[in-house]
Amino acid sequence: MPEFLGPFLEVLIGGLLAGILYSLVALGFVLIFKASGVFNFAQGAMVLFAALALVRSIEVLQSWGVNAGLAIVIGFLFSGALMVALAFAVERMVLRPLVNQEGIILFMATIGITFFIDGFGQQIFGSDAYQLDIGIPKESIFLLEGVFEGGILVNELDLWAGATAGLLVLGLALFFQKTRIGRALRAVADDHQAAQSVGIPLNHIWVIVWAVAGIVALVAGTIWGSKLGVQFSIAQIALKALPVLILGGFTSVPGAIIGGLIIGAGEKLAEVYIGLPYFDGGIENWFAYMLALVFLLIRPQGLFGERIIERI
Amino acid sequence: MSARRRPIGDTLLVVDGVSLSFGGVKALTDVSFDIREHEILAIIGPNGAGKSSMLNCINGFYHPSAGAITFRGVKRAQMRPHEAAMQGIARTFQNIALFKGMSTLDNIMTGRLLKMKVGLAGQAVHLGPARAEELAHRAFCERIIDFLEIQAVRKTPVGRLPYGLQKRVELGRALAAEPTLLLLDEPMAGMNLEEKQDMCRFILDVNDEFGTTICLIEHDMGVVMDISDRVVVLEYGRKIAEGTPDVVRANQAVIDAYLGVAH
Amino acid sequence: MLYREAGQYKTSYAEDQQIFPIRQDRIAVALIVAVALVAVPLLASDYLYTAILIPFLILSLAAIGLNILVGYCGQISLGTGGFMAVGAYAAYNLCLRIEWLPLPIAILLAGLIAALAGILFGIPSLRIKGFYLAVATLAAQFFIDWLFARIGWFTNYTPSGSIVAPQLNVFGWIVDTPMEKYLFTLIVVALFALVAKNLVRGRIGRTWMAIRDMDIAAEIIGIRPLTAKLSAFAVSSFFVGVAGALWGFVHLGSWEPLAFGINRSFQLLFMIIIGGLGSILGCFLGAAFIMIVPLVLNQVPTALGIPLSTASISHMEAMIFGVMIVFFLIVEPHGFARLWSLAKEKLRIWPFPH
Known part of the structure; x- marks a missing residue:
């Protein structure tokens, strides 16, 4: 085995696992975009909001003397309910009045939602950094110790994140393919008006899809919070989901996953092999965006998106 | 038709064997005709016959997969719409394409x-x-x-x-834009009789006063027969007839394909 | 005096094409200019200059730049803060490395450098639209943030990465006191606002608006998307770059890396949405609103006896801006500027609307 391969694999695997976190956020975007054509800039803010709700409700419950396990369960139920309530509010107060507006107007509206949720969440739940511990193991483990000297360092938490993402994708795929609501969602995604004309209530669909995206945000927030602590910076790191979407295409669930892996691995490799040796580091702040930008110029519709023929 | 100030002149634009396809769908197959200076040429045909696609080829929005278009003696392969505009081709659209703001x-x-x-x-x-x-x-x-x-x-x-x-x-x-060639895509669609009459008057006046060559797509047969000098008939992307309104009206293929059904 | 245009006949197209064709508007504008140039310097305190008026004017200028791109040309950008940074750092380096260069020239050149950066990051707009473009401009924002924070040359290798602007010498006029800074800013911003108005009402403005309203139709009437979009990026970034240079030199005086972060970009975007997309007046209205909200949140609860913590104020701010954005997008996408012109239209026919 060549000597550089061990560290390289370690960086690569670390990057891939970090990429799964981006994928989790990107999944929420894709769901909403597929079903409503809304590019939901607020997905990152929703991740932070859900994580804050979870960590703070667990804290409060424990301070009331509720035992840890029960507090976690109630905390999840509470934050899940909160995300559903948020979906109702967004549909009622933002989407419904803006129906049939251009995509870019809706996009800007979701920037408004982002700011509102950021302010609201921190006002209610506080704006410090909180430790989230729901019992996911965080030990570092070494893989392939027989093959490489010292093995490859991997954090158990990341493996859990990978497994969760896999389950989530599987669950969503089943939901889309097998349930009645899922079929309705696909119909709406194809053509709003046609779906309405066969009796699919658009408003319900939007609430459902925003609620599902909210739950996905809760899952993402839980994993991110366990890894990095719950704090405001989560909302901004979640913006990395945007280049992931560009790579994967706005409408593709597998695209979100693969895009996340590419971005995660790409930026870690770039940081370690280009950023640190040649610059003062920190290129992972922008590398993902630049990668997406270059990619856009070559293939505007993303890896899995469909090409749109313009007509007049 | 009354005597016009500017007699119909030489060929302005030649469409030679133009074909166009999207994926597997053929929108136009081997269409040839020409447009002469100062004339009003109508392109007619049933829905989906490829009329708008033809105009889109002429002004560079679509690129024909075969054949060539020669405008003012210059043959062109690939041209962007703004280049067509610079050469003096202007047009209107079936679904109005104004700048709404x-x-x-x-x-x-x-x-x-x-x-x-x-x-x-x-x-x-x-x-x-x-x-x-x-x-x-x-x-x-x-x-x-x-x-x-x-x-x-x-x-x-x-x-x-x-x-x-x-x-x-x-x-x-x-x-x-003071165009040399004006392409009108269904200028009278969705209009009432009075509006149609106004629009016909504008078209005839433009042709007469500025000598602008006009190529238009229209569904209203009355209008087409009244104002155009020549008519090209498309069906399923192929040209099935061409000539003066009287000739086209009498053409059996046209009657079968179009007029026979419409009237 | 009633707001009427009756009796003011325009006998030439030139008269009809003035910026303010109605006499009452001209009088109002003259009044505002008089107040800004004479009354304010007589009355204002240093606090008013440094905390409110100067930042208001500079941000208005940046908002004009952004509005050219978003409101007039329809190309969304989340990278405005980055282009302000390019202007600020370019002006700093020009002054540092070319000592004889007069400051106003340095600021203009900084604007040009920002314009070049704008063109570079505007190239993707030729192939992509809408939110794709928004993500592309985020790339500009984060890349530029990194560039100035990590590449020492731009900050002249100062250990902390912070920068101190040189003395403001405008062709011999040493701009030093807050009042002088205010007047200098006012003159620059007023001139640039006039230039912006001239551009958007002329040929280039129509080109941009055509691209915004329907890019395919624009191409068919002979507009080259390449020149139209890139010129919007260039002009927009030029304005934003000049505003960035002013922000660094006149308002901040000295600044740390990340003084032009992504939050600045969002703040400017909010200004033009709330003020009015596609309106020069709206940029000033939006900037004023964004400046006033934190002040109100600071002062009013304290006056009522329920002081808010600093954190609460910033959270409330975020919530209010969020709600205002959604509110304006739903009710009136053209913002305060449109509400203002509606009010004027009503006033014209008041009190007999029929």
Whole structure:
């Protein structure tokens, strides 16, 4: 085995696992975009909001003397309910009045939602950094110790994140393919008006899809919070989901996953092999965006998106 | 038809064996015809016959997969729409394509953009040449506004205008470019009788006064037979007939394909 | 005096094409200019200059730049803060490395450098639209943030990465006191606002608006998307770059890396949405609103006896801006500027609307 391969694999695997976190956020975007054509800039803010709700409700419950396990369960139920309530509010107060507006107007509206949720969440739940511990193991483990000297360092938490993402994708795929609501969602995604004309209530669909995206945000927030602590910076790191979407295409669930892996691995490799040796580091702040930008110029519709023929 | 000021002249544009396909779908197959100076040529045919695709090829929006288009003696392979505009081809659209956020006047002024030359710095100062140029073109556009009788809505955003007026503004924008060849895609679609008569008058006047060559797509057979010098008939992307209105009217293939069904 | 245009006949197109064709508007504008140039310097305190008026004016200028791109040309950008940074750092380096260069020239050149950066990051707009473009401009924002924070040359290798602007010498006029800074800013911003108005009402403005309203139709009437979009990026970034240079030199005086972060970009975007997309006046209205909200949140609860913590104020701010954005997008996408012109239209026919 060549000597550089061990560290390289370690960086690569670390990057891939970090990429799964981006994928989790990107999944929420894709769901909403597929079903409503809304590019939901607020997905990152929703991740932070859900994580804050979870960590703070667990804290409060424990301070009331509720035992840890029960507090976690109630905390999840509470934050899940909160995300559903948020979906109702967004549909009622933002989407419904803006129906049939251009995509870019809706996009800007979701920037408004982002700011509102950021302010609201921190006002209610506080704006410090909180430790989230729901019992996911965080030990570092070494893989392939027989093959490489010292093995490859991997954090158990990341493996859990990978497994969760896999389950989530599987669950969503089943939901889309097998349930009645899922079929309705696909119909709406194809053509709003046609779906309405066969009796699919658009408003319900939007609430459902925003609620599902909210739950996905809760899952993402839980994993991110366990890894990095719950704090405001989560909302901004979640913006990395945007280049992931560009790579994967706005409408593709597998695209979100693969895009996340590419971005995660790409930026870690770039940081370690280009950023640190040649610059003062920190290129992972922008590398993902630049990668997406270059990619856009070559293939505007993303890896899995469909090409749109313009007509007049 | 009354005697015209400018007799029909030489060939202006030649469509030679043009084919066009999207994926596997053939929109046009081996279509050839020509457009002569100062004439009004109508392209007719059932829905989906490829009429709009034909216009889109002529003004460079679509690129034919085979065949060639020669305009004023220059043969072209690939051309972008703005290049067609620079050569003097203007058009209107089936579904109005106006700039909805801008006023009637500004929309028509956009038709003059290619003729305005003052640079960025000049415009920033907006004195001297920039101002003079702006005013000269404004005067020209006001003549078009008078001609199309839309003075009252000069400053109204076009998004708020009724359909018939929007069609007129769109014609005005095309005219503002002083085109050699004017392509009109269903200029009378969705209009009532009175509006149609107005539009016919505008088209004939434009042709007569400015000598503009016009190629139009229209469904209303009465209109087509009245105002056009020649007619090209498309069906399923192929040309099935060509000639004066009388000749086309008598053509059996046309009657079978189109007129027989429509009337 | 009633707001009427009756009796004011325009006998030439030149008269009709003035910026303010109605006499009452001209009088109002003259009044505002008089107040800004004479009354304010007589009355204002240093606090008013440094905390409110100067930042208001500079941000208005940046908002004009952004509005050219978003409101007039329809190309969304989330990278405005980055282009302000390019202007600020370019002006700093020009002054540092070319000592004889007069400051106003340095600021203009900084604007040009920002324009070049704008063109570079505007190239993707030729192939992509809408939110794709928004993500592309985020790339500009984060890349530029990194560039100035990590590449020492731009900050002249100062250990902390912070920068101190040189003395403001405008062709011999040493701009030093807050009042002088205010007047200098006022003159620059007023001139640039006039230039912006001239551009958007002329040929280039129509080109941009045509691209915004329907890019395919614009191409068919002979507009080259390449020149139209890139010129919007260039002009927009030029304005934003000049505003960035002013922000660094006049308002901040000295600044740390990340003084032009992504939050600045969002703040400017909010200004033009709330003020009015596609309106020069709206940029000033939006900037004023964004400046006033934190002040109100600071002062009013304290006056009522329920002081808010600093954190609460910033959270409330975020919530209010969020709600205002959604509110304006739903009710009036053209913002305060449109509400203002509606009010004027009503006033014209008041009290007999029929």
